[in-house]
Amino acid sequence: MQAVREKRSEFERQAMVHMDALYGAAYRLTRNARDAEDLVQDALLRAYRFWDSFEQDSNCKAWLLRIVTNTFINEYQRKKRSREVLDAATAEQGATDGVLVHADATVRQSPERALLERSVSDDVQRALEALPDDFRTAVVLCDVQGLSYKEIADIMQTPVGTVMSRLFRGRKLLAAELRDFALAEGYVRSDGAAPPETGQESKKPIDLEKYRASKAREGSR
């Protein structure tokens, strides 16, 4: 009885305080409140069951976000066939080739489409839908949760360079999608504001480690 109480008390003190953050991540990953509620509940229950495996000195929020992300990915993979989402690998290959185009992207930029969009919230969720899962996960972990590249790499079990690449391209896609409504909402000005960028610059590798390696070679010459 005492052990159960202590576990619960520790969990509430260390984990439950991150509930809003976890819900925020889940909300942006799943793109709807109902799935986010279920995802947070599933993930936190899982975390509670495996609380003994949490290393007390490590970053609890990052540990919880890893569970949320894994739960999302696993759940998503199960349902994947029934959903129309761009395959991440295909998009990544396309981006590497310098062609960063999503089938819906051009449609969404049309004025007719913009007129149909009723609220900022809907716009954001729709824009997120245009992102492949891996891109969206990297963007959510960085720009909603403020995690470092290293923490995201640990969660997504990929090299930091891949995280940067997904983050870079995810943001580009998202920014392009959001620009129409941002102009309408006054977040950015149309005069002199940043023009929408396409995949032109994606030809260059986005990898800090590669830059550092080339810098080191340059320094040793």
Next chain:
Amino acid sequence: MSHRNEPIFRDSRQNLCQSIDTLAMAFLDDELVAEERRELELHLLGCASCCAHVDRERADLELVRKALVAPPAPDFVKARLALALDAEDHASLKADRQRSLSSVGRWILPGAAMAAAAAAIVAFVAVRPPVPTESGAVAKEVVRQQTRSLPLEVQGAGTGPWLRENFAPIEPPQFRTPSLDIQLLGARLTAVSGHNAAQLRYVVTSGANRFTLTAVVIDDLHNDELTGGTAIKFGDRVLHVHDANGIPAVTYVDEHFMGYAFASERLTAQELLELVVSSDLIGRAQQGR
């Protein structure tokens, strides 16, 4: 000295310009080490092209981050999770507790504010188990609705707000049952004996079993309309336990004349009564006294 530095500076500058995608991103994400940051900041002072690039990236980043601000977790999600954790705790203690618990007490929460209330009803029920008697029209109607799976008009998270907008300012009752997972599935509007009513449907999970629990909330219902059944006094609240054609129902009318009627084909009258007593509906009433 300077003739040796010059080409290196040009190389370095060229390298910075060529890598501006990477550097701008890492700079804005605060991922550069101090030396790299200083080098880039110096470079930006003299390179209009890279400076403009960083400004564009910053604008994009602000746009994305502003758009992605997410709402906090709704209170009911927190409450639902607390209940689920209670269930986990209960499961951990179950083996030890099973020996000492009577069948009546198996759903009672440890700790929590409801413990005292639950204990009171358990003590009461243990001494005098409810004997459901033939019910009146209201309970029969509830049971009739329980046995018909009419389509819901709203499901999931939006149920509470939808009820408040379309029916009455109520909170859907939530249950505190450690060994059962009870989730509100959704609701629909209905009518009971000429009163406006809303049917709430819950999914109860007990191990591998899943079944439905129905709550019908009836507006402007007076106590004397709840005829039949056996009255069970709980504090100064009175609940009625009914038998409607062999299916148990528990009814309760709050101080605002809002009637609540619960029914489930899979529960005994006693189990249903314990469930209702453990709900925040009765807890609210007790705390409000």
